[in-house]
Amino acid sequence: MDWFESGWGLSLIVFLPLVGAAFVLMLPKAQERVAKWVSLGFVLASFGLSVGVLFAFDFDVTEKFQLGTDLTWIPSIGSRFHIGIDGISLPMLVLSTFITLLAVVYSWNHWPEPHNPKAFLALILVLATGMNGTFVALDLVLFFIFFELVLLPMYFMIGIWGDRTKMRIPGFKREVETRLYASIKFFLFTLFGSVFMLLGFLALYFKSDPHTFDMLLLADMGQMGVFTGTFGAWVFAAIFLGFAVKVPMWPLHTWLPDAHTAAPTVGSVLLAAILLKLGTYGIIRISLPILPEQAQVWAPWIAILAVIAIIYGSLACLAQTDLKRLIAFSSVGHMGFVMLGISTLTDIGINAAIIGMVAHGVITGLLFFVAGSMSHRYHTREMSRLGGNMKLMPVMGGILAFTAMASLGLPGLAGFWGEFMALLGSFSPLDGLSLGVFRSAMVIGAIGTVLTAGYLLWMLQKVNLGEPSEEWSGQEFHDADGFELAAWVPLVIAILAIGVFPKIIFGATDGAVVHLVKTAFGG
């Protein structure tokens, strides 16, 4: 298995979907079945290889980058094809291939208008390459390319297959279609952040000596104090801005509800489950190790923003009438917990952030799946018009209730560990950080969990419980079909498994996180 461990395994995981996209594009448009089977084959291969990575990965030294390679790529700027995974990126990589596989399975007979499975599948495959690549890249240029690669497919997914209802936007004269507004907002917002991120990367390149884009070398330099002072502050701010838009952190979150509401089901799922994690992952992978000193300066501010996001997101949820929009705002709150964990700069907090990312991926992914299927059945997402779903579609309602419970952080399910440990971490942040700020954050965050429970239970009451309204009486509704269950049941099992036995995640992350905290912050 030498070929597998010398970088081919990871490279195949990343680039097989791209090859698949090329194959799918070469097929005639009418051959839908073939396109489905080809893309399923490629994502399945990608997922299978990432399971292989689980076996090949040496869990005794999770802090080491494994199974990677380091090849000359663009010698003129010293950028190299440097890939590899450690305990932090491993769960994210597996999550990414896993969700992609489920997205393709779900898509089998759920096509948003205007149909065209060939193009849709090709976009999913390109997206998969971007997501997987971001999690294995160890070179800033490579990372940036993958990071930006996800933009395009998602833009088209929202823009072409999105919600066609017209909406009026404050500040604009004409009404526009939701999908157009949302896709452009998503694209521009992210690009806006990315520009600053790229500037930050370039600044690091020119400050480093010898000039390099290699994350590991830069981290070594950063920990020796090369990037400090005003320079460091500006670079941290620029890079952080790029990631913060993607997370999204308050107050840069406003693209998210629109994008989620407008996106087709699979788009929402991938957006929530993986794309948001690119931001938090980037902060853990790049910002913290390369600019540790600045991270400590900014940490209290990040914590404050995170807590605002938690409360703000929950309150905004309470005001929503649109099911998908509510779930979208809940992401703001949950990612607030992830950012709170990161901002503590402790092993507990960062571990919490990673398990929070994975948990949010599977839970919110599932929520969007179910919400998408429901709006497909009812042709509306207005919660005031829904009700009695448990009567009309018991299986789907049951899964929705289960997932909502997981989302509100029920212990024994995946969502609990991220929230609980983020709070645990913020009780005792890294030495030198303001105890007052972080302990207040802990209390406010804990109160946020009450609000979270509130809006989710309220949502369940409106959507699932009670008697079905007149509007739906006498109509036949098809409960969850085989493909939907095939996509959802694995997520339900994952939620349960991570909740009962969190070592599934911590077993991989802990060593790497402890190493990161020790080398970067001496903690």
Place this chain on the structure above:
Amino acid sequence: MTYLATSLLLYAEEGAEHALELSDGGLLAEWAWLIPIVPLVLMFAIVFVGKRLPQKGWELAEFSMLFVAVYGVALFVANANGGIHYEGSIEIARIGSLVLEWGWVVDGLSIMMYAVVGVVGLAVFTYAKGYMEGDIRFTWFFASFTLFAGAMLVLVSAPNLVQLIVGWELVGVASYLLIGHWWEDHENNAAAIKAFITNKVADVGLIIGVIIIGVTIGSFRFSDVLEAIANADSGLIQVAFWAGLMLFIGAMGKSAQFPFHVWLPDAMAGPTPVSSLMHAATMVTAGVYLLGRMFPLYQNELFAVDVKTIIIIVGALTLFLTGLIALVQDDIKKVLAYSTLSQLGYMTVAMGAGAYTAGLFHLFTHAFFKGLLFLAAGSVIHAVHSNNMSDMGGLRKFMPSTYWTFLIGSLALAGIFPLAGFWSKDEILDSISQDAGAGGGLVASVVLVVAIAGAFITAFYMARAVYLTFYGEYKGEGQPHESPKIMTYPLIGLAALSAVAGFANMPGIFTGFTDWVGARIIVMGDHHAEAINFLLAGAGLAAAAAGIAIGTRLWRGDRDTQAARDTFRIPVLYPLLERKYYIDDFYLRGIVNTTKGPIARAIDWSNTYVLDGVVNGVGAGAGFMAKIVYGGIDQRGIDLAINAAAAATGEAGEQLRYTTTGRVQQYAWALFAGTILLVVGFLIFN
């Protein structure tokens, strides 16, 4: 010998005179992890295959409770023959130096809870088969019911604080599912949500308390916490007050202490078996159990001893205020619900008075008679199809088994010798008086008076419930019938236990229970009665007897309607002698009527409008805030700025696009002119 036992021996050495021999309990304790696991696994089995079974899943639920009951009783007996201390765990995560574990603890405290949950659970599950017959979600009901019991067992078996939180919240979710079992009606859903959210608010305290302790001593294990307390860990001493207070706030939520008690009466929206199990063995006992688990933290002079004062005051307030409310309820389940609150107040008072044994003993006996009372009330409701006592009356003749068992339960609850309630209430009174003598001071003395008054109130409202329900003439519709045997047999079983459970701890005669829960093993300076205090026992008994006597006087004769009863008036002009110098009238109008009239109503009113009002107000306020935040700031503030930037860009493009004519030659001209300009510029500036 496990580490738990070692740490407990630290205490044993101080007061070695009573220290019993400890054993690890052998195989019985090693396999005790099955106790929470069997119900949880069977819960999944019921969900997935329950509907295909002959009894639609009930048999699996019943088996799980039978298993727990048998196992629990076996452990109970083994423990009575020699103290068991065993703790097992598996690591589920390791973060830096912090370890998270699943485990199970087998010691006096948890064994008592296993036995209670198992035995009461078995009775309630059996009964529920009859009660829920024909329900639209029969199978689902037993699935969530099994989850409820299993979650409680996860909580009880927890050897560390994190698992405790897990069980704690699972209990909350199961209660949400059960209270909202008939979710077609949104009132039930509202009650379920209210229970969940009220608990969740209190859970904030629990989680913060757990975090404080866990981070401070670097471990979540109870045994490590006890060891830190025994070693007077300086870090823990610093945070002990806040940790203790926060944990107590958590306990206040689950055990429905004032002012968190509002959820419990509303929780009556669930099916009656749920109320029975929730109030007897699971859920509401969790808070008392937590106080028992963390008892040394509160009892040790160096630690959270100040919190004890708060605990005893909160307990006394709960016991008194909610007892009064029970007097004006018409819904029989609500009478019992407020009575549960009042009894929980007793347990909390006991814990606050440093009476570990008394608090747990009352939990133990209360589980049997309150479980019984709810089941009997359910049997009545099943027959009458109404919760209201104004629709009942005279049921003694129609439902003899229910009547006799309800009567035994009521007398036990009222604390009538020699039934279970007498012994446990006496133990509490005795412990409070010991506390008053040992530094509890004025507060404990006042609480002692309140507790005796509470005994009076308890007897009073139970007498009222018995008379209104079973005496007089039947006022409901149709012909009530005795419930089927599957419902009456559990009643009889629980009635027997309610009668004899008190004999487990008779001060001065036989004090087995004190040993069984480890009060003498973990010598931690708690108060427990070693000899009967005739004065206090007499006072308690007298208060109860007075309550029953006055209750009988008031409600034995059958009045027309509930309204007539509550506006009971004595004619003013009556011969003085015939009215016994109006002393009775004074009691009746001055004390009784004022008590059950304005005061109780005022408290009921304040309960409904002030406390519930705060809860609703917070909800409405959150909604209002949400509108401001979303509508005002998000949509019109931040988003406006974003959209304005986009609009400006668009407008600029709108103007500039007229330069794009599409004529190739115009472009070429521009190109050429530009080149010339560049060249000229280059020549000039270079």
Place this chain on the structure above:
Amino acid sequence: MIVNQFLVLAALLFSIGIYGVLIRRNAVLVLLSVELMLTAVNINFVAFGAFLQDELIAGQVFALFVIAVAAAEVGIGLAIVVLIFRNRSSANIDELDLLKW
């Protein structure tokens, strides 16, 4: 060696080309004018290549490149013109404003 005469010739050719591109209306003539401009550039390449005695004869090589590219360009350009003529029965570029926003 003197290059002036070549440069003058190239400049003249280039100017004629620019004139044609900017003024003529017929698409074919515009294309021919573009070719004239390319030819002028080629003359310069070859002239400078010879003048500088470059060992790699880069000038001459580039001239060959330009000729190849020009051939391709004219091929596509003429094809487009033919298509436009078929669709609109006219090759007058004043009437073509398809590039307009």
